[in-house]
Amino acid sequence: xxxxxxxxxxxxxxxxxxxxxxxxxxxxxxxxxxxxxxxxxxxxxxxxxxxxxxxxxxxxxxxxxxxxxxxxxxxxxxxxxxxxxxxxxxxxxxxxxxxxxxxxxxxxxxxxxxxxxxxxxxxxxxxxxxxxxxxxxxxxxxxxxxxxxxxxxxxxxxxxxxxxxxxxxxxxxxxxxxxxxxxxxxxxxxxxxxxxxxxxxxxxxxxxxxxxxxxxxxxxxxxxxxxxxxxxxxxxxxxxxxxxxxxxxxxxxxxxxxxxxxxxxxxxxxxxxxxxxxxxxxxxxxxxxxxxxxxxxxxxxxxxxxxxxxxxxxxxxxxxxxxxxxxxxxxxxxxxxxxxxxxxxxxxxxxxxxxxxxxxxxxxxxxxxxxxxxxxxxxxxxxxxxxxxxxxxxxxxxxxxxxxxxxxxxxxxxxxxxxxxxx
Amino acid sequence: xxxxxxxxxxxxxxxxxxxxxxxxxxxxxxxxxxxxxxxxxxxxxxxxxxxxxxxxxxxxxxxxxxxxxxxxxxxxxxxxxxxxxxxxxxxxxxxxxxxxxxxxxxxxxxxxxxxxxxxxxxxxxxxxxxxxxxxxxxxxxxxxxxxxxxxxxxxxxxxxxxxxxxxxxxxxxxxxxxxxxxxxxxxxxxxxxxxxxxxxxxxxxxxxxxxxxxxxxxxxxxxxxxxxxxxxxxxxxxxxxxxxxxxxxxxxxxxxxxxxxxxxxxxxxxxxxxxxxxxxxxxxxxxxxxxxxxxxxxxxxxxxxxxxxxxxxxxxxxxxxxxxxxxxxxxxxx
Numbered sequence: 112x113x114x115x116x117x118x119x120x121x122x123x124x125x126x127x128x129x130x131x132x133x134x135x136x137x138x139x140x141x142x143x144x145x146x147x148x149x150x151x152x153x154x155x156x157x158x159x160x161x162x163x164x165x166x167x168x169x170x171x172x173x174x175x176x177x178x179x180x181x182x183x184x185x186x187x188x189x190x191x192x193x194x195x196x197x198x199x200x201x202x203x204x205x206x207x208x209x210x211x212x213x214x215x216x217x218x219x220x221x222x223x224x225x226x227x228x229x230x231x232x233x234x235x236x237x238x239x240x241x242x243x244x245x246x247x248x249x250x251x252x253x254x255x256x257x258x259x260x261x262x263x264x265x266x267x268x269x270x271x272x273x274x275x276x277x278x279x280x281x282x283x284x285x286x287x288x289x290x291x292x293x294x295x296x297x298x299x300x301x302x303x304x305x306x307x308x309x310x311x312x313x314x315x316x317x318x319x320x321x322x323x324x325x326x327x328x329x330x331x332x333x334x335x336x337x338x339x340x341x342x343x344x345x346x347x348x349x350x351x352x353x354x355x356x357x358x359x360x361x362x363x364x365x366x367x368x369x370x371x372x373x374x375x376x377x378x379x380x381x382x383x384x385x386x387x388x389x390x391x392x393x394x395x396x397x398x399x400x401x402x403x404x405x406x407x408x409x410x411x412x413x414x415x416x417x418x419x420x421x422x423x424x425x426x427x428x429x430x431x432x433x434x435x436x437x438x439x440x441x442x443x444x445x446x447x448x449x450x451x452x453x454x455x456x457x458x459x460x461x462x463x464x465x466x467x468x469x470x471x472x473x474x475x476x477x478x479x480x481x482x483x484x485x486x487x488x489x490x491x492x493x494x495x496x497x498x499x500x501x502x503x504x505x506x507x508x509x510x511x512x513x514x515x516x517x518x519x520x521x522x523x524x525x526x527x528x529x530x531x532x533x534x
Numbered sequence: 535x536x537x538x539x540x541x542x543x544x545x546x547x548x549x550x551x552x553x554x555x556x557x558x559x560x561x562x563x564x565x566x567x568x569x570x571x572x573x574x575x576x577x578x579x580x581x582x583x584x585x586x587x588x589x590x591x592x593x594x595x596x597x598x599x600x601x602x603x604x605x606x607x608x609x610x611x612x613x614x615x616x617x618x619x620x621x622x623x624x625x626x627x628x629x630x631x632x633x634x635x636x637x638x639x640x641x642x643x644x645x646x647x648x649x650x651x652x653x654x655x656x657x658x659x660x661x662x663x664x665x666x667x668x669x670x671x672x673x674x675x676x677x678x679x680x681x682x683x684x685x686x687x688x689x690x691x692x693x694x695x696x697x698x699x700x701x702x703x704x705x706x707x708x709x710x711x712x713x714x715x716x717x718x719x720x721x722x723x724x725x726x727x728x729x730x731x732x733x734x735x736x737x738x739x740x741x742x743x744x745x746x747x748x749x750x751x752x753x754x755x756x757x758x759x760x761x762x763x764x765x766x767x768x769x770x771x772x773x774x775x776x777x778x779x780x781x782x783x784x785x786x787x788x789x790x791x792x793x794x795x796x797x798x799x800x801x802x803x804x805x806x807x808x809x810x811x812x813x814x815x816x817x818x819x820x821x822x823x824x825x826x827x828x829x830x831x832x833x834x835x836x837x838x839x840x841x842x843x844x845x846x847x848x849x850x851x852x853x854x855x856x857x858x859x860x861x862x863x864x865x866x867x868x
Contacts, residue, residue, distance in 0.1 A: 247600075278637045288636040295603060296636035300627040306593050307628070310600025310608075317556070317582040317606075324600075336620070340593025347588055509634045510673050512641075512696045515741065515785035 129368030131439065139442035146392075146448055149176035150183020154401075157409035161387040168378035168388035171422060174397035175455050179462035187239075187401040191465035197238055197258075197396055198456050198466075199474055201230040204254040205453060206478045207263060210486055211270055215284075215431045219494040220270050222284045226251045228394070228426030228444070231452035232357050233327070234258040235396040239403035240325060240353075245315075247295045247308035247326040250285050251357065261292045263482060267489035272500060275492035279501040279508075301332040305341035305354065312352035312410070313344070323410040325353040325403075330377050330420075331362020334370045342384040342418070349415035353406040354386075356418065357393065359425035364438040381418035393423030394449040396456045422449065503529060535731040536723040537708045540682035541571045541647070544689035545609065547735050549579050552607065555693065557584045559594060559611030559647075568613060569649055569708060591617055595624035595646065599632065602642045609693060615650035615702055616659040622667070629698040630673035645692045649705035650678075651759050651806055652838075653712060653852055657845035663758075663807035663838070668700045669783045669816065675699045675740055676783040680707065680761040681728030684781060687738030695740060704758040712759055713766035714854040743787035745794070749776035752800035752865055755791060755817050757781065760804045760853065767858035773866070783813055791817075792824045799830035802865050804853060809837040831868030836861045 133139045152170045155163065174181050181188075189197075208225040215223040226233065233254030240246070246255050256266060268275035270284040278288060288296035295304060295311075308326030315322050332338065333356055345352055356377045360367050370377075381388030387409065391402045399421060406417035424447045428435045460466030493500060507514060507522045514522070535543065549555050557572055557579075563586035566573030576584035587594050591612055598608035612618045618625070629642040652661030668676045677692055677699055679685035685703065692699040706712050710722040723729035746761055751773055756764050757780040768775045776794050780787065795801045801821045803814040818833040836853050844851050 245604075277639075278635065281637065282635050286635070288639050290636075290639040296632060296640050298628060298631075298635070300623055303596060303624060303628050306596025306624070307600035307603065310597030310602075311604045312600075313597060314556075314601040314604035314606045318604075336590075336592055337596055337623070340588070340590040340596060343588045343590060344593050344597050509638050511675075511785075512633070516788060517785065 129366070129373055131366035131368065133440035133443060135436055135438065135440060137440045139440050139446045141446055141448045144448045147171045147173060149173040150185070152183070152185065154184035154405070157405050158412060158414050159387070161382065161385050164387060165382055168382055168390055169376055171390055171392050172398050172402055173392040173395050174401060175395045175459050179455070179458035181397055181459060185398055185401040187397055187404060189397070189400065191460065191463065193238070194456065194460055195466065197234055197400070198453065198460060199478065200234045200258045201254065201396070201453050201456065202474060203478045203481065204230045204234060204257045206482045207253065207257065207266070210482045211267070212431065214270070214486070219490070220272070220284050221495055222431055223270065224250055224285050224430045225427045226253055228451060229357060229359055229423050230254050231396040231399045231456070232355070232393045232421040232423055235399035236325070236355065236403040239400045240407055241322070243293055244322055244407070245293050245295065245308070245311050245324045247304035247311070247324060248297060249301070249304065249327050249329060249332065249357075250297055251329070252327050253285065253287070256287060256289060256292055256294055259292045259294070261289055261294070263485035264489045265289070267485055268492055271489060271492070271494045273489070273493035273495070274500055275489065276501070279505050302328050302335035302337040304328070305337050306344060308354070309341045309344045309350045309352050312350040313348050316348070316351055321411065323351040323353065323407060325355065327355045327357060329362060330356055330358035330360075330367050330370045330372065331365060333377055333380065342380070342386060345416040346384040346386050349413070351410035351413070352416045353403060353410060354416060354418045356420045357423060358420050359423050361425045361429070361435075361439065363429045363433060366439075376420060378418060378420035386415070387417040388420070389417060390420045390422060392449055393421030394452040394455060396452055397459070424449070535682045535729060536710065537679070537682045537685045537703065538569055538571050540686040540731045541689055541703065542573060542575070543731065543733065544686040544693070545572065545575060546578070548690060548693045549575065549583065554606045555583070555609060556601065556606055557609050557611070558587050558598065560587055560589055560613050562586060562611050567611065569705065571647070572611070591619075591621040592624055595621040595629065598644045599624060599628050599642050602644050603640050607643050607693060609645045609647060612646060612648040614660050615648045615664050616662045618646075618648055618664065625668070625674065625698070625700070626671050630671050633697070634673055641696055642698045643696045645689070645699045645701055647689075647701045647703060649708075650702040651704040651706055652843055652848065653706035653716065653759060655845060655848055656843070658842045661843040663805065665702055665783055666807055666811060666813045669813050673698070675785065676702070677740060677781065678702045678704065678758045678783065679781065680704065680758055680779050681726070682723055682731050683728040684738055684744070686731050687736050688740070688781060690735065691737045691740050694737070699740070702758070706759045707762065711762040714763035714852070714858070715766070716849055716854070738781070740782045741785040741787055743781055743790045744779045745790070746777040746779045747775065749774040750798060751775055752802060752862070753778060753791070753794040753798045754802045754804060755780060756804040757783065758806070760806060763854065764804050764858060767855050767862065770855065771859060771862055773862060775862070786820070788820065788824065791821065795821050795825040796828045799828055800865055801825070801829070801833045802836060802861060803833065804836045804858070806838050806853060808840045809835060810840050812837055831865050834861055834865045
């Protein structure tokens with residue numbers, strides 16, 4: 112309700128509602144986007160005090176320049192074989208995404224989410240962590256599992272909810288859980304994994320363990336209260352945790368301005384908590400690796416948590432249920448000033464003479480074949496809605512460690528229903 | 535022991551034998567808790583096992599879930615049940631579903647302790663009984679003791695249980711049983727037989743009710759503070775009622791309830807929480823389903839009113855002796 116008469120002689124207030132720069136049909140021009148120069152951001156020692164590196168939270172750590180050279184103090188100086196491994200895992204992640212996206216379109220499953228354009232933020236990060244460090248991912252870090260060589264068939268079984276699904280068809284596709292791969296059970300509820308990762312890290316520290324935790328969330332999810340509580344806990348107890356924010360510019364249809372990006376960076380959120388904050392070119396696999404390694408060293412040496420903002424772009428729709436052409440310009444993807452993570456790493460390897468187009472083409476064929484073979488194997492276990500899935504009785508298991516009487520009773524009712532339905 | 539001492543003893547005993555148990559919450563460390571339930575534990579077990587937390591309930595439970603995923607057995611405290619709501623997402627979406635959604639890969643054996651219930655002029659945000667919110671959630675157990683003896687035995691069982699447990703402590707009876715006569719002096723636990731609490735380890739199994747008073751005329755299902763209020767009202771009436779203290783709401787001891795109602799033919803449900811969609815509705819429905827042909831009267835609910843918990847009108851809100859007396863008259867005449 113507006114007031115009838117203005118108070119005194121004051122100008123009426125106005126409410127600012129953020130608006131993205133480009134809507135469907137708009138020409139896209141990132142000319143004024145300041146990428147910074149590759150190699151320009153200094154690399155402090157990992158034991159630095161958070162307040163001493165404030166500017167890194169407002170810069171962009173970049174290693175790969177436009178010619179594909181690795182430059183500057185953040186260059187992780189990885190052996191070419193390791194870089195080729197990273198490239199392959201990123202290509203495999205993309206091929207996997209493409210295949211499963213198609214599988215959803217073919218009606219083989221209900222839902223899928225690609226990570227196209229963001230492969231470096233999980234694959235390169237996984238390469239910088241130890242295999243037994245615990246990851247608390249969101250739903251767009253399938254690259255972690257793939258980088259840890261988790262079987263594609265197992266992932267596909269989950270997506271198909273078939274009889275090979277270790278989660279027994281209980282979870283929506285892509286909500287993987289792989290304890291043996293250090294990959295925490297994915298939840299649909301955003302940012303809940305953030306304080307959980309901090310708790311895991313606190314537990315590791317309290318037990319005198321040497322393992323650290325890492326968490327991922329999107330920039331949209333940083334608006335959740337759990338993000339704040341996680342950073343508070345991480346700071347208070349100096350938890351050995353790496354907190355990753357994947358700023359891919361879009362939270363479904365909301366651009367990052369609705370998470371606060373117009374006012375500041377997401378890495379800068381760390382500063383107020385007394386946490387080290389790094390802002391990194393998320394499409395630069397070397398920069399992602401270097402930042403993650405820095406943060407992991409910092410955590411392992413007892414200097415506490417780090418928040419890393421990975422500045423990237425969600426190249427595809429949010430999910431198979433989403434049509435990005437309804438809210439953003441189709442040109443954004445091709446004009447994205449930080450390019451494509453796979454293309455950039457490939458160019459680097461070619462530039463240093465460790466790779467060529469022929470080997471790239473062979474690798475692309477290989478990963479496609481690997482995915483195809485895995486899909487074939489997984490589909491033998493059934494696809495959603497066809498063939499046998501888990502028996503319905505398993506629906507009542509694992510609610511509790513032991514089934515209480517009321518679930519036994521409901522299982523009995525379900526058995527009757529099953530018989531009555533002629534199945 | 536009073537109930538606080540019994541709870542403290544349960545924590546002490548479990549922490550002494552299981553190095554994976556950690557106690558965490560607002561003011562629980564150095565200070566020993568605003569109700570003193572964790573007094574002395576930090577001194578005895580150290581700051582990494584008993585520690586103060588920032589004031590963020592979603593953080594406390596979220597961190598506890600992460601610690602449990604690591605392999606610890608956290609016993610987080612929420613200072614008042616009225617303040618558990620910021621943690622609801624972590625309890626409902628995470629702790630309760632973790633075992634199910636990961637097919638047992640990850641579990642959350644956490645015990646959330648929280649003082650609850652009214653009768654202390656706590657007003658709107660220090661008096662609530664939100665158990666019905668939790669009994670509605672698949673995957674968590676809800677436990678409410680009514681005596682020091684039960685509090686210790688149930689808390690030990692809750693901590694040893696591999697499922698997440700919400701453990702509500704009726705703060706009105708921390709120091710002594712309450713018969714509903716707020717105008718009379720409080721009796722300390724010392725004069726109650728259930729204050730004789732063994733100093734060592736013992737368990738009261740979850741999912742088992744206790745028959746507080748055997749009787750033939752009517753079955754009264756209740757828990758927490760209301761166990762004592764009901765017992766006093768029944769004694770004052772001279773009624774041969776069978777009073778059942780449920781102790782665990784989920785999983786519920788349906789066998790004891792069913793046997794009792796089939797014997798008495800009448801059933802009354804009593805709780806402090808508001809009526810609509812309260813746990814009493816579930817109990818009433820279950821009794822109706824399981825004991826329909828034995829019922830001689832409609833199942834009756836005596837509860838708090840469907841209003842926020844008022845401050846000055848506390849004793850008009852509270853289901854006390856007069857409300858109980860009228861309801862008992864009615865159910866016996868039905």
